[in-house]
Amino acid sequence: MADRAPVIVIGGGFTGLSCAYELAKNGVSVVVLEKESDLGGMASSFKIKGKNIEKFYHHCFCHDHSIINLAQQLGCGDQLTGTHSSVATYINGKFYRLSGPLDVLRFKPLNFRDRIRLGLLVLKASRIQDWKPLESLTAMEWLKGQCGPEVYRVVWEPLLRGKFGAHADTISAVWIWNKLKLRGTSRNWKRQEKLLYYRGGFALLVDRLSHAICKKGGNVRTRCDVSSIICSDNRVQAVKTSDGTIEAQSVVVATALPVAADLLSESIDSDYIASLRRIEHRANLCLVLELSERLSSFYWLNVNDPNVPFVAVIEHTNFQLPEDYAGKKIVYFSKYLSVSDPYYQMTGSEVLSSFLPHIKRMFPHFKDSWIENYYLWKSPYSQPVVGRDYSQIIPSVRTPINGLYLSTMAQIYPEDRGINYAVREGMYLGQLLVKQLSNN
Numbered sequence: 075m076a077d078r079a080p081v082i083v084i085g086g087g088f089t090g091l092s093c094a095y096e097l098a099k100n101g102v103s104v105v106v107l108e109k110e111s112d113l114g115g116m117a118s119s120f121k122i123k124g125k126n127i128e129k130f131y132h133h134c135f136c137h138d139h140s141i142i143n144l145a146q147q148l149g150c151g152d153q154l155t156g157t158h159s160s161v162a163t164y165i166n167g168k169f170y171r172l173s174g175p176l177d178v179l180r181f182k183p184l185n186f187r188d189r190i191r192l193g194l195l196v197l198k199a200s201r202i203q204d205w206k207p208l209e210s211l212t213a214m215e216w217l218k219g220q221c222g223p224e225v226y227r228v229v230w231e232p233l234l235r236g237k238f239g240a241h242a243d244t245i246s247a248v249w250i251w252n253k254l255k256l257r258g259t260s261r262n263w264k265r266q267e268k269l270l271y272y273r274g275g276f277a278l279l280v281d282r283l284s285h286a287i288c289k290k291g292g293n294v295r296t297r298c299d300v301s302s303i304i305c306s307d308n309r310v311q312a313v314k315t316s317d318g319t320i321e322a323q324s325v326v327v328a329t330a331l332p333v334a335a336d337l338l339s340e341s342i343d344s345d346y347i348a349s350l351r352r353i354e355h356r357a358n359l360c361l362v363l364e365l366s367e368r369l370s371s372f373y374w375l376n377v378n379d380p381n382v383p384f385v386a387v388i389e390h391t392n393f394q395l396p397e398d399y400a401g402k403k404i405v406y407f408s409k410y411l412s413v414s415d416p417y418y419q420m421t422g423s424e425v426l427s428s429f430l431p432h433i434k435r436m437f438p439h440f441k442d443s444w445i446e447n448y449y450l451w452k453s454p455y456s457q458p459v460v461g462r463d464y465s466q467i468i469p470s471v472r473t474p475i476n477g478l479y480l481s482t483m484a485q486i487y488p489e490d491r492g493i494n495y496a497v498r499e500g501m502y503l504g505q506l507l508v509k510q511l512s513n514n
């Protein structure tokens with residue numbers, strides 16, 4: 075296979091790299107093209123005190139078999155280690171621990187009957203195997219039916235609004251069912267949640283993966299921006315990049331779906347492109363504070379307060395040890411938004427100034443002098459909007475053009491985005507291509 079034009083994989087996130095790894099492992103000539111200087115996409119990292127830290131908070135679940143299996147294949151399975159998480163919710167100026175069943179029973183914003191309904195929901199969700207009947211319901215309809223309007227108003231509505239904004243009422247019941255199932259099944263017999271993290275940061279796993287691709291004869295190029303995909307006679311021919319045109323025997327597009335639509339807009343008919351554009355995405359911005367002191371005792375804090383401009387506070391160093399970051403405390407403030415929201419245009423100092431009064435109100439002991447550094451990261455396509463009957467609009471991995479394949483986080487359904495599924499889908503497509511190419 076080596077004398078043919080290579081398979082080109084566009085996008086050096088977990089999907090693209092996992093696909094390329096599978097191809098390289100099987101002797102297929104493959105080139106990954108990544109427009110950024112670093113690999114890892116939304117799971118890429120920066121440095122604090124010389125240590126890797128993700129731009130956007132990341133953890134995995136104990137049953138994330140695809141990424142665990144990948145790490146094992148790469149000889150670093152022991153680096154994915156489990157830690158108990160501590161979860162809380164901020165409502166009406168107070169913090170409520172919500173890490174386990176006892177916390178739910180003590181959850182004062184709800185009356186006792188509603189607390190029981192909330193607790194049972196997680197159990198019920200983990201028992202649902204057939205999600206198809208949920209497809210025609212919205213999360214709002216399903217949650218209200220399961221736990222009543224008050225539980226919905228207090229617990230779920232602020233989270234759905236925080237994540238999906240104006241789309242909140244249209245989000246599929248499948249999406250929320252899956253989230254509940256995921257968190258419910260990453261617990262031990264005491265119902266304590268355990269999450270996985272790659273020791274030293276997921277950047278090290280990305281490095282391993284990229285080295286493994288190259289060791290097996292593949293090529294990984296960063297700072298190589300693909301501007302279009304060239305097709306003729308209903309077959310993919312080449313990709314146009316910032317480094318020139320590269321011929322391809324097959325092309326895998328492993329970017330976000332709207333980017334795929336842009337890259338293909340001149341080579342495929344407009345109906346197909348319009349079908350790709352039907353799935354909308356939310357953007358995310360994360361303000362990361364490097365602090366001298368600990369902000370709270372929680373790893374994950376949901377902010378159920380529509381007056382606060384961020385929806386979650388993730389104190390990474392309550393999950394991983396501050397000693398790993400020279401004693402610094404690292405806290406993410408996460409906001410989901412539309413790219414047309416004025417926040418998306420703001421600089422780091424503007425976002426910090428806007429968030430600070432809320433941070434001080436929530437954490438009255440917080441002092442400006444704790445801030446040693448701040449960083450702002452933005453991602454335009456960070457969450458697909460999963461509406462009712464989503465399965466009807468997901469594009470297939472195969473496209474109408476021969477040799478052209480799509481693997482994006484908008485196609486991971488009923489699961490939601492996540493690096494485990496990026497690995498799973500990337501590897502699946504790699505295997506599919508290996509079979510296909512060996513038959514040709």
Ligand SMILES: Cc1cc2nc3c(=O)[nH]c(=O)nc-3n(C[C@H](O)[C@H](O)[C@H](O)COP(=O)(O)OP(=O)(O)OC[C@H]3O[C@@H](n4cnc5c(N)ncnc54)[C@H](O)[C@@H]3O)c2cc1C
Binds near residue numbers: 299360
């Ligand atoms: C705030 C936030 C928190 C998250 N937390 C978690 C978590 O805790 N656990 C978890 O499992 N997942 C989490 N995720 C989701 C996870 O990051 C994604 O599901 C996963 O990284 C998607 O990988 P991907 O390779 O499919 O896409 P991406 O990571 O988006 O990779 C696509 C790549 O394509 C590149 N690209 C785009 N256009 C071009 C072009 N024209 N030419 C060349 N390259 C191009 C991009 O630069 C990017 O590197 C989180 C995401 C966000 C935004």
